Amino acid sequence: MILALETSCDETCAAVMTPAGELLSNVISSQLDHARFGGVVPEIAARHHLELINGVVDKALGDADIELDQVNTIAVTQGPGLVGALLIGLASAKAFAAPRRLPLVPVDHLYGHIASNFVDGPPQFPFICLIASGGHTLLLRVTAPTEFELLGSTLDDAAGEAFDKGARLLGFPYPGGAALSQCATQGDPASFNFPTASRVKGLDFSFAGLKTALLYKVRELGPNEAERRRNGLAAAYEEAIVETIALRVKRALAIYPNDSIAICGGVAANARLRERIKGMASVVSIPALELCTDNAAMIAAGSRYIEPLSYPDYLQLEVYSTSELRQRRI
Numbered sequence: 001m002i003l004a005l006e007t008s009c010d011e012t013c014a015a016v017m018t019p020a021g022e023l024l025s026n027v028i029s030s031q032l033d034h035a036r037f038g039g040v041v042p043e044i045a046a047r048h049h050l051e052l053i054n055g056v057v058d059k060a061l062g063d064a065d066i067e068l069d070q071v072n073t074i075a076v077t078q079g080p081g082l083v084g085a086l087l088i089g090l091a092s093a094k095a096f097a098a099p100r101r102l103p104l105v106p107v108d109h110l111y112g113h114i115a116s117n118f119v120d121g122p123p124q125f126p127f128i129c130l131i132a133s134g135g136h137t138l139l140l141r142v143t144a145p146t147e148f149e150l151l152g153s154t155l156d157d158a159a160g161e162a163f164d165k166g167a168r169l170l171g172f173p174y175p176g177g178a179a180l181s182q183c184a185t186q187g188d189p190a191s192f193n194f195p196t197a198s199r200v201k202g203l204d205f206s207f208a209g210l211k212t213a214l215l216y217k218v219r220e221l222g223p224n225e226a227e228r229r230r231n232g233l234a235a236a237y238e239e240a241i242v243e244t245i246a247l248r249v250k251r252a253l254a255i256y257p258n259d260s261i262a263i264c265g266g267v268a269a270n271a272r273l274r275e276r277i278k279g280m281a282s283v284v285s286i287p288a289l290e291l292c293t294d295n296a297a298m299i300a301a302g303s304r305y306i307e308p309l310s311y312p313d314y315l316q317l318e319v320y321s322t323s324e325l326r327q328r329r330i
């Protein structure tokens with residue numbers, strides 16, 4: 001049995017998975033009190049993880065109907081993320097593993113997002129994989145469970161950041177991506193014409209121009225009119241983010257026409273993006289909604305493909321704030 005922990009940002013997560021990959025439980029405790037600060041406050045996040053982690057692990061074991069003694073492997077997010085938040089997860093993982101002399105598997109958070117597509121068994125290789133989260137937007141070609149080439153990444157904001165900044169401009173509380181998307185269902189995407197960075201050549205993304213375009217449009221309309229036309233603004237803005245992404249996926253498919261597509265990360269929970277991507281290739285892998293935003297099931301799924309560290313080798317392990325996945329450019 002694998003017990004996996006994920007604490008890279010503001011969600012305290014634990015999951016239990018069988019060695020064969022069957023997901024037995026997936027517990028996510030979200031820290032809602034960051035909204036009033038307009039973003040995640042690292043110190044508060046770390047303190048909450050410390051308070052929540054044992055209860056979340058108990059619930060994951062309970063939901064899986066197993067005892068801690070039945071766990072044979074501990075998996076944990078090592079990075080990237082907020083250092084203080086990651087530290088609580090890694091220290092907890094060591095504390096669960098070391099007294100029992102269990103092996104420990106450190107998992108990269110971005111690799112975990114890719115592995116959210118492996119929960120029901122990996123898709124056929126090779127596939128083009130979009131990671132779109134609050135902190136990262138990467139396009140990769142995954143050729144084997146742990147082998148990938150970086151095809152493109154964002155030149156400025158991440159896709160989730162673009163959603164959240166747009167949401168803030170339209171008056172939604174942090175993180176706002178899901179709320180903006182909900183509002184967009186009531187509006188017409190053709191109400192406004194926002195840019196999709198089509199002049200940025202190749203497979204890199206850019207969202208900064210789009211965010212500025214929304215800012216200017218909201219200013220031009222003025223507060224009352226912007227409020228009155230909020231649904232249309234949200235729909236057109238969401239459409240532009242989805243089309244910015246779709247254009248890069250299309251370009252990647254033109255290079256690798258036989259590849260399938262997978263998407264992952266919080267933005268992969270977006271209904272409009274999910275629909276758009278489904279129409280782009282004959283084989284498309286899209287994780288269940290609860291596996292898109294941060295969770296420990298994806299860390300458990302990723303850990304099955306990584307060599308575990310034995311006791312006491314992992315006691316020296318440290319967290320990291322940026323991922324080397326971002327540098328693996330072809």
Ligand code: KG4
Binds near residue numbers: 175271
């Ligand atoms: O992967 P994730 O949970 O955390 C990071 O690793 O960053 O992604 C969080 C991001 C946030 O920016 C959030 O607004 C966005 O995913 N998000 C969405 C939706 N659900 C979450 N964006 C658009 N539509 C959604 N339904």
Ligand code: ZN
Binds near residue numbers: 109133134265266
């Ligand atoms: Zn994430």
